[in-house]
Amino acid sequence: DAMVIQNPRYQVTQFGKPVTLSCSQTLNHNVMYWYQQKSSQAPKLLFHYYDKDFNNEADTPDNFQSRRPNTSFCFLDIRSPGLGDAAMYLCATSRGTEGGYTFGSGTRLTVV
Amino acid sequence: QKEVEQNSGPLSVPEGAIASLNCTYSDRGSQSFFWYRQYSGKSPELIMSIYSNGDKEDGRFTAQLNKASQYVSLLIRDSQPSDSATYLCAVNLINTGGFKTIFGAGTRLFVKA
Numbered sequence: 742d743a744m745v746i747q748n749p750r751y752q753v754t755q756f757g758k759p760v761t762l763s764c765s766q767t768l769n770h771n772v773m774y775w776y777q778q779k780s781s782q783a784p785k786l787l788f789h790y791y792d793k794d795f796n797n798e799a800d801t802p803d804n805f806q807s808r809r810p811n812t813s814f815c816f817l818d819i820r821s822p823g824l825g826d827a828a829m830y831l832c833a834t835s836r837g838t839e840g841g842y843t844f845g846s847g848t849r850l851t852v853v
Numbered sequence: 854q855k856e857v858e859q860n861s862g863p864l865s866v867p868e869g870a871i872a873s874l875n876c877t878y879s880d881r882g883s884q885s886f887f888w889y890r891q892y893s894g895k896s897p898e899l900i901m902s903i904y905s906n907g908d909k910e911d912g913r914f915t916a917q918l919n920k921a922s923q924y925v926s927l928l929i930r931d932s933q934p935s936d937s938a939t940y941l942c943a944v945n946l947i948n949t950g951g952f953k954t955i956f957g958a959g960t961r962l963f964v965k966a
Binding site: 781782783784786829831838839840841842843844845846847849 | 857861884885887889894895896897898899902904941943945947952953954955956957958959
């Protein structure tokens, strides 16, 4: 089945230790997104790729970076995780900008 | 004013009843509207999309859009305990700056057996 896969499902990292979250998709969607969601809050867009074009949200901290080496894969790098970065990180894809998203299962990040 | 507003709930309805979830948005340039269901600890799942004024039905779900009043709603008929989840409203806005999807914080629905 076509899907969006995130790895790992759970990630524990030490304060300040770089961490990378991964996302892959078999839907051949051209747009990929990274969202951060904290408990009982709306998902917050960090950035998205429209094809190869990278779009950073104005309020996304510099601590967060992203890479999309090809259509199928996208990575979220957190250079120096702080306690406030503990959250669920959601990868999503869409075909163009008109339709809804397909989300991956998410990665729950814990910072200790 | 938040860009997309939802009552956080919880909204509690008995099994078999109609659950009515509401969402208002602030930007009149909004063009596409979505409802996602999110179970606790899971990721959101798209359940309905609506693009023009009026009603759109899909099984037990009906989405209603009123652009003049800037609200979108979701009705769930014959509610089941398995419908207990948080329902997120999302709005797509396309303007000269590009496009953006804004999510509401969600309404928690609890269906009592």
